[in-house]
Amino acid sequence: MATSNPAFSQTPAFQNxxxxxxxxxxxxxxxxxxxxxATAADTDRMTVEDTIKKTGISFGILVVGxxxxxxxxxxxxxxxxxxxxxxxxxxxxxxxKLPSAGLTLAYAGAQGIFIGGISRFYEEIASGVVVQAVLGxxxxxGVTLALFASGKIRASAKATxxxxxxxxxxxxxxxxxxxxIWTGANSDPxxxxxxxxxxxxxxGLIIGVLVVxxxxxxxxxxxxxxxxxxxxxxxxxxxxxGAFGIMLTVIWLYLExxxxxxxxxx
Numbered sequence: 001m002a003t004s005n006p007a008f009s010q011t012p013a014f015q016n017x018x019x020x021x022x023x024x025x026x027x028x029x030x031x032x033x034x035x036x037x038a039t040a041a042d043t044d045r046m047t048v049e050d051t052i053k054k055t056g057i058s059f060g061i062l063v064v065g066x067x068x069x070x071x072x073x074x075x076x077x078x079x080x081x082x083x084x085x086x087x088x089x090x091x092x093x094x095x096x097k098l099p100s101a102g103l104t105l106a107y108a109g110a111q112g113i114f115i116g117g118i119s120r121f122y123e124e125i126a127s128g129v130v131v132q133a134v135l136g137x138x139x140x141x142g143v144t145l146a147l148f149a150s151g152k153i154r155a156s157a158k159a160t161x162x163x164x165x166x167x168x169x170x171x172x173x174x175x176x177x178x179x180x181i182w183t184g185a186n187s188d189p190x191x192x193x194x195x196x197x198x199x200x201x202x203x204g205l206i207i208g209v210l211v212v213x214x215x216x217x218x219x220x221x222x223x224x225x226x227x228x229x230x231x232x233x234x235x236x237x238x239x240x241x242g243a244f245g246i247m248l249t250v251i252w253l254y255l256e257x258x259x260x261x262x263x264x265x266x
Contacts, residue, residue, distance in 0.1 A: 044236045046229045051239035054101075058108045058243045062251075065112020066119065076117020083110035090244050099240035107244065111251055122258050126265040133257040140212060140253060144219045155217075155224040163217050170211060190263055208260035215253035222246045 069076045086107040093103060123130045147153045177193060180186040188195035193204025222245040229238045 046226075046234040046236055046238045046242075048226065048230055050236060051226050051230075051242045054104075054239045055243040055246055058104060058247050059250075061105050061108040062112035062115065062247065065109040066116035067112075069113035069116025069118075070120045071116075072113075074117070076114045076121075079110045079113030079115075079117065083107060083114050086110055087248065094241045094244070098235060098237040099244065101237075101240050104240045104244045104247075108247060111247070115251065115254070118255070119258065122262055126262045129258055129261040129265065132261045133254055136257040136261075137250060137254045140216055140257075141219060141250060144216045145223065148220055148223045153220055155220050159217065160221065163214060163221075166210070166214055170207070170214070173207070190259075193259075194263055202263050204263045205260060208256055208263070211256045212253065212260075215249055215256065218249040218252070219246070222249055 065079070069079055086103065090099075090103050090107055093100060119130045119133075122133075144153070173192075177186075177191040181189075181191040186192060186195055190202070190204050193207065194202050196203040198206060222242065225245060226239075226242040229242065
């Protein structure tokens with residue numbers, strides 16, 4: 001770089017730059033330009049590609065856990081308890097500290113065991129529901145991701161507020177339904193979801209459709225979090241929070257679809 005301004009040409013920075021330019025050959029410059037871009041490991045910053053890799057690893061461990069839970073009877077109960085505890089641990093840990101790969105993968109393994117055992121249970125009472133639930137989960141996740149990537153759906157403050165209200169209502173209904181089933185106040189295996197019908201349609205199917213929509217929007221929130229993290233150059237470790245959020249939502253979606261198809265069979 002040349003300059004006619006003596007104020008710049010006499011500065012040490014300019015002289016050092018000139019000296020460096022004179023010693024760097026054309027071949028060396030070409031090698032610098034041809035070298036690969038810095039990766040997430042090099043910059044220690046969150047990227048979409050790195051988050052996808054972390055998510056893939058998490059789901060790989062979840063699948064292995066599911067195979068174990070399917071083969072070993074009764075182990076899914078322990079997986080359910082451990083997975084529930086680790087879910088809360090991850091949530092509170094991620095709010096105060098950088099997300100932990102160990103905690104995320106431990107959650108994936110425990111939930112995998114639970115998913116495998118509960119899937120086998122559902123398959124025994126309604127053959128074929130596991131395949132239906134898996135295909136349904138893939139379709140919902142794929143469509144939601146495509147719509148988000150195309151910009152057709154986005155997270156908004158108003159939609160998130162509605163989602164939170166619906167979530168609270170769903171949790172309250174689920175707790176009441178469990179109490180009715182456990183106490184024997186409702187003899188239907190599905191509780192209110194199966195015994196209450198609206199225009200001949202079990203309440204569980206109607207609520208189930210609404211919950212699937214809630215799951216889809218929860219995925220939008222997960223994708224938005226990852227997008228904002230990359231945009232704000234968050235630390236690379238935050239990618240584990242993105243993987244945990246997607247995994248949590250997909251598991252919820254899968255379990256809800258299992259229940260919907262099982263109720264429909266009955």
